[in-house]
Amino acid sequence: MSESVDAPGLSDLPLEDLVACHECDLLMRKPQLAHGEKALCPRCGYELYAHRHNVVQRSLALVIAALLLYIPANFLPIMQLNILGQSSQDTVWSGVLGLFNTDMKGVSIVVFLCSMAIPLVKLLCQLFVLLTIRFNVGRSYGLLLYRIYHHLKDWGMLEVYLMGVLVAIVKLADMAAITVGLGLVCFIGLLLVQVWLEVVMSPHQIWQALSGEDAHAGD
Structure with a gap:
């Protein structure tokens, strides 16, 4: 309604x-x-x-799911390339290291921040905010962390990184044999869970719960 x-x-x-x-x-x-x-x-x-149902419980479940997907999404192979008998496996982390080792340190730092560091900090902020509401402790810290989360909201660009990976796969498809790795599946799963979390975690209800105006935010 x-x-x-x-x-x-x-x-x-x-x-x-x-x-x-x-x-x-x-x-x-x-x-x-x-x-x-x-x-x-x-x-x-x-x-x-x-005003959504069970905002805190549903959001907590999604945050935990995203955190479980975070490590395999960033450290498991996204794809395996086979070119002229040579094969290589690429992960998000190996991509950051590769940029850093090829004198593209500035680009590697931006990729690291936008695809790994900031998404993790956002998830941790959301987790601690939801825990402060769920257990009714440290609401002042929860307010601070939720402000930090909103400032970082536009800097986590997993969808941009995923688009770059998909473009690379399309361009390399005619030059090499490409095998999609489990890391890509986890990366897409992480992106979808975060999008779902943005929908479920109603900012209005979270702000009200943190300020003590809504004692039933988790209902």
């Missing part, structure tokens, strides 16, 4: 009762949502926020 919201006389309302659309900047009264409902902007139709 969805609900469009708008209201006159907003100047008389306290700030905590107001919400602004991220797309068109329309200011409106914040609605109270039941489970499964979502609030839509009456001007542009953008989803302001939603």
Whole structure:
């Protein structure tokens, strides 16, 4: 169920009762949502926020799944190349090392940060934020970590790295025998789990739970 919201006389309302659309900047009264409902902007139709079921438990399950996929996705072979009788196996980590050892240190650092370091830090931030809500401890640290997560959100670029791998496979297909490795399967799985996590982990409910406004965020 969805609900469009708008209201006159907003100047008389306290700030905590107001919400602004991220797309068109329309200011409106914040609605109270039941489970499964979502609030839509009456001007542009953008989803302001939603009230989803079992946000904390579902998000925790997805974070743990992503962390389990992280190591095989980065350290197991993505593909094996066979050219003129010579074979080589490539992983995300070996790609970073290869760039570093060929005097492309700047590029290797960017690849390492965007494809390995920042995605891991994001997952760890999400994990600790969810644990602070689940066990009701260290909410102030949870707020700090969730802010850090939002600052890092646009810097984890797994989809860009995956696109580069797929382009390389297409270009090399006529020159070498290519065998897709388990690492690529885990990498795609990690990317899909993170996308699913972005959908499930409702920012509105997480902020409310961290600030103590929503004691039933995990319901």
